[in-house]
Each structure stands twice: as C-alpha cells, then as structure tokens.
Amino acid sequence: MIPAALTRLWLPRTLLERSWQLLRAEGRARVESEVVWGGRCFADEGVVFSIVSPVGEGAYHRTGGISVGPMTIAALGQWLRGAQGQIALAQVHSHPGAWVDHSHVDDDEPIACDDGFLSIVWPHFCQGAPPPATEWGIHEIQAGRWRRWTAKETEARLRIIESEAVIMGSHRWADALEGR
Numbered sequence: 130m131i132p133a134a135l136t137r138l139w140l141p142r143t144l145l146e147r148s149w150q151l152l153r154a155e156g157r158a159r160v161e162s163e164v165v166w167g168g169r170c171f172a173d174e175g176v177v178f179s180i181v182s183p184v185g186e187g188a189y190h191r192t193g194g195i196s197v198g199p200m201t202i203a204a205l206g207q208w209l210r211g212a213q214g215q216i217a218l219a220q221v222h223s224h225p226g227a228w229v230d231h232s233h234v235d236d237d238e239p240i241a242c243d244d245g246f247l248s249i250v251w252p253h254f255c256q257g258a259p260p261p262a263t264e265w266g267i268h269e270i271q272a273g274r275w276r277r278w279t280a281k282e283t284e285a286r287l288r289i290i291e292s293e294a295v296i297m298g299s300h301r302w303a304d305a306l307e308g309r
C-alpha cells in the first residue's frame with residue numbers, strides 16, 4: 130500500500146536514465162511507451178528500486194494514450210510483490226510533443242488507482258536529454274481524481290539521487306579536510 134500521499138519520492142539517477150532510454154527507443158518509432166516504477170515505502174516516503182516494462186499484446190497503444198490490460202497489470206503486481214517485496218509507485222509514459230498533462234485515456238486507464246499513486250509524463254517521445262523534473266507532468270491520484278504537481282511541489286517532493294560520484298582525493302590529510 131502506498132501511504133495516502135507520499136511526502137517524498139526518492140529516485141536513483143541510474144533508474145531515471147534507464148527509463149528515459151527505454152521510452153526513447155520506442156519514441157524513435159514515434160510510439161508512446163510506458164514503464165512502471167516499483168519500490169518500497171518507508172513511513173510516508175517512497176524509494177524507487179526497479180523498472181518494469183509491460184510488453185506484448187496486453188500492453189497496447191491507442192490514440193490518446195496507452196492501455197495495459199488487467200492480466201498484464203496483475204502479472205506486473207505479482208512480480209513486484211513476489212520475491213521483490215515491492216509495490217508499484219508510479220507509471221511513466223511519453224507524449225509526442227511538449228504537452229505533459231493527462232489525456233482522457235491517461236485519466237481513465239491508469240495501471241493503479243490507489244491514493245498516492247503517481248503518473249509521470251515525459252515530453253517529445255523522450256528524444257534528447259531529460260528535462261528538469263519541474264518540466265515533467267507529475268500527476269497524483271486522490272479519491273479517483275488526478276491532480277498535477279506544481280513546480281514548487283516537485284522541488285519539495287521529488288529527490289533524484291546521484292548513483293555515482295567521482296571524488297578527487299588528496300594524499301594530504303589537511304587538504305582533504307579543508308576541501309582543497
């Protein structure tokens with residue numbers, strides 16, 4: 130269960146970049162595509178651990194959105210809950226242009242509709258580099274209604290965690306402590 134509303138979602142940069150790559154590959158063929166972010170909740174914060182791609186005939190594209198069939202959603206939930214011990218925190222899909230609001234299909238056919246579930250929309254078929262998170266469409270469902278996060282809310286509630294770093298060391302202990 131997702132807490133009624135996540136105060137914060139932690140997203141590792143490697144998973145963000147890999148998701149973007151997956152959607153971009155399909156976007157090259159001008160096809161909207163979708164992945165699901167699985168993870169765990171700790172108190173009222175969520176941490177993304179994995180990317181799940183619904184494929185095959187149970188995940189089909191139609192004008193104005195993507196539909197993932199009930200059997201596929203069930204299998205996806207089973208995979209996450211099973212050995213993974215995770216739940217679906219968000220669905221992520223691409224749109225053809227700059228518009229990242231929800232279409233009617235997006236509103237009506239999410240893969241989950243539990244309070245606090247998120248639906249993220251990325252622009253331009255994910256071509257180029259990912260834009261700043263404040264330019265994503267981040268939509269949250271509460272009592273069956275979708276509401277888009279404001280830029281300010283995104284800054285407060287989404288944390289992208291760097292997955293790697295290069296640390297320039299010094300063999301002089303004093304330099305390292307003083308950051309020289």
Ligand SMILES: [Zn+2]
Nearest residue numbers: 193194232235
């Ligand atoms: Zn859409």
